[in-house]
Amino acid sequence: MSELAGQRILLGVSGGIAAYKAADLVRRLQDAGAEVRVVMTEGAQQFVTATTFQALSGHPVRTSLWDAAAEAAMGHIELARWATRILIAPASADVLARLAHGFANDLLSTLCLASEAPVVVVPAMNRVMWAHAATRANLATLVARGVTVLGPGEGDQACGEVGAGRMLEPLQIVQALASASRPSLLSGRQVLISAGPTFEDLDPVRFLGNRSSGKMGFALAAVAAAMGARVTLVAGPVSLATPPGVQRVDVRRAAQMRDAVLAALPGQDVYIGAAAVADYAPVETQPQKIKKTGETLAVQLVRTPDILAEVAAHAARPHLVVGFAAETNDLDTYARDKLRRKGLDLIAANDVSAQGIGFESEDNALAVFDAERRFDIPRGTKTAVAGALLALIAERLGTRA
Incomplete structure (x- = not known):
């Protein structure tokens, strides 16, 4: 049975060409077992008619706060109480601004406040x-x-430009909602996650780093918390908001990440090493800015701590230790070798050379390995991929309970 079965979803449709996708979204949500009612903004009605959504949802569509018949019985309050989740798709820039500033001058914004x-x-x-x-x-x-x-998502836009701003496809949205609707899977579990890059300083203005945005690790933290886990997130230097309900520890260097992870390790059920930890760091950090004085510059590097291997061999080892492997070639070979060499239970590998997934992107796809099998998680938003990986982890925890 779908995680959305029996949920009452209030779908808010705002103005924008992507409003046409919301019609398919109604069907996808119903196929997943949800009951759907639709509220449209004035702008949305310029793109799709209320009749379309009424036919698809099987319920009258609300479009105005000033509907005399509906509001005779305070209909907006009734609708606000009916919903178990409010989903706004598409959410225009205008709607995001209204919600952020607490406006209540149309039906959709009022429902969100009520x-x-x-x-x-x-x-x-x-x-x-x-x-x-x-x-x-x-x-x-x-x-x-x-x-x-x-x-x-990213891609071609109706205006003819290309870039980030496309509404996710309806099936991706449903998958992400389903992943966030599994509160019992990790209920009571303690999950420790490392995320983002590490920066190894050369001098006060320069460092060695990598392209990790931290989005995958933060998605894992957000979904794990939504699944009921008590989540500790050790984050490298990224500009991402802390997910609700997550305890965050900020670090910069690999050595600092290692110390923070080991300090939080006792009592953890799962450790997920999603961080892209630097393999090497300068032997010495210069106290002053290094000046350009020659044609070449030699920097001596030393290996950083192997956090994953150390956690896997630790006396306070969690029930499951899960690693990540960002590869550009021979993914299976390198992932399986890392799994064995570091003593991991699972490893999630992704091909960062593939266009549109991995570093600095909103999507991902994973090949997850244990000692015997491979599990493929198809391309989707990092939230959806995180949900699929955590469901696999929760299943594995269950067998070890």
């Missing part, structure tokens, strides 16, 4: 609007309040 149901937004807008500082600030405000943000 409901205690969790809110999920699926942004869709032009790439420049998505990157604008105002949009980023509004998103940060919403995430800090516990709103879940799915996407956006």
Whole structure:
């Protein structure tokens, strides 16, 4: 049975060309067992008619806070109490701004303020609007309040430009919602996750680093918390908001990450090493900026601590130790070797040379290995992929209980 079976989802559709995808989303949600009712903004009605959503959902579509018949019995309050989840897809830049600032001058924004149901937004807008500082600030405000943000994806846009801002496909949205609807899978479990890069300083202004954004590790932390786990997140230097309910420890260097992980290790059920830890660090960090004085510069490097191997061999070893392997070739060979060599229970490998997944992207795809088998998690948002990996981890924990 789907995790969405029996859920009452209030689907808010805002203005934008992606509104046409919301019609398919209604069907996908119903196929997953959810009951769906639709609220449309005035802008959404310029792209898709209310009749379409009424026919698909089987319920009247609400479009106005000033519907005399519905509001005779305070219909917006009734609808706000009915929903077990509010999903806004597409969520325009305007809607995100309204929610962030607590406006209540149309039906959708009023429902969000009047409901205690969790809110999920699926942004869709032009790439420049998505990157604008105002949009980023509004998103940060919403995430800090516990709103879940799915996407956006990247690709061709209706305006003819290419970039981030596309609404996720309906099936991706349903998968992500299902992953976040598994609160019992990790209930009571303690999960320790490391995420992001490490920066190894050469001098006060330069460092050795890598392209890890931390998004995969933060997605794992967010979904694990939604599944009921007590999550500790050891984060390298990234500019990402702390997921709701997650305890965060910020570090910069590999040695600091190692110390923070080992300090948090006792009592953990799972350790997931999603961080891209530097393999080498400078032997010495110069106290002053290194000046350009010659044609070449030699820097002596020393290996950093092997956090994964140390956790796997530790006296306080968790029940499951899960590693990540970012590879550009021979993925199976290198992943299986790392699994065996470091004494891991599972390893999640991804091909970071593939376009649109891995580093600095919103999507991912994983090949997960244990000592005997390979499990493939197909391409999806990092939230959806995190849910699939954590479901596999929860299943493995169950067999070891």
